[in-house]
Amino acid sequence: MIDQRKFPEKAVLFAGALFSDPEVVEPAFAMLVEAFGDFLLASPPLKWNYTDYYDQELGTPIKRRYVFFRSIIDPSFLVKAKRITNEIETEFLHSGSRRINLDPGYLTLAKVVLASGKNYSHRIYLGKGVYAEIELYFQAGKYNAFHYTYPDYRDARFLKFFMKARGLLKTRLDGYPALTAK
Numbered sequence: 001m002i003d004q005r006k007f008p009e010k011a012v013l014f015a016g017a018l019f020s021d022p023e024v025v026e027p028a029f030a031m032l033v034e035a036f037g038d039f040l041l042a043s044p045p046l047k048w049n050y051t052d053y054y055d056q057e058l059g060t061p062i063k064r065r066y067v068f069f070r071s072i073i074d075p076s077f078l079v080k081a082k083r084i085t086n087e088i089e090t091e092f093l094h095s096g097s098r099r100i101n102l103d104p105g106y107l108t109l110a111k112v113v114l115a116s117g118k119n120y121s122h123r124i125y126l127g128k129g130v131y132a133e134i135e136l137y138f139q140a141g142k143y144n145a146f147h148y149t150y151p152d153y154r155d156a157r158f159l160k161f162f163m164k165a166r167g168l169l170k171t172r173l174d175g176y177p178a179l180t181a182k
Contacts, residue, residue, distance in 0.1 A: 011106035
C-alpha cells in the first residue's frame with residue numbers, strides 16, 4: 001500500500017484578475033492560456049468595490065474575474081505560476097502602473113490557496129519571492145473563510161465559482177497528470 005501522506009493533493013490552478021480597462025483582459029487571458037492551458041471555468045466580470053487600494057493604479061470602476069484552468073497541478077507549481085503571472089502583468093504596464101492585477105492560486109477539495117508577493121503574519125514563504133496563504137477551507141459542504149480572508153473570497157457571488165470549480169475537480173481527479181514545478 002502506498003503511503004498517501006507523501007503526496008500532496010492534486011489541485012486546479014486559478015487566477016484572479018482585477019482590472020478596470022476591459023481592453024487588457026482578453027490579451028492577458030490569452031497569455032494565461034498560453035502559459036497554463038485552456039480554461040475549465042471562468043466567471044463573468046463582476047463589480048469589485050471592497051477597497052480603494054487599487055484605484056489609483058488600475059483605475060475605476062474595478063472588476064474581478066476568476067479563471068480556473070483545465071490542468072490538474074501539483075501545488076508546488078504555485079511558485080512558477082506566480083512568477084509567470086507577474087511577467088504577464090508587466091506586459092501591460094502603462095507609465096509604470098499595472099493595468100491588470102493577476103494573482104494565481106490553487107483549489108483542492110479541502111482548500112483554496114492564494115499566492116502573493118507580500119509577506120504577512122499568516123503567509124508562508126514558498127521561495128523565489130512567493131508567499132502563500134489559505135483563503136478558504138472546505139467544511140460542512142462549503143468553503144469557509146478565515147478572519148484574514150479577503151472580502152471578495154467571502155462574497156457569495158465568487159464563492160459559487162469556487163464551489164463549481166471544486167465540483168469539476170472532484171469529477172476529474174482520476175487519470176490526469178499534474179503540472180509540476182520542474
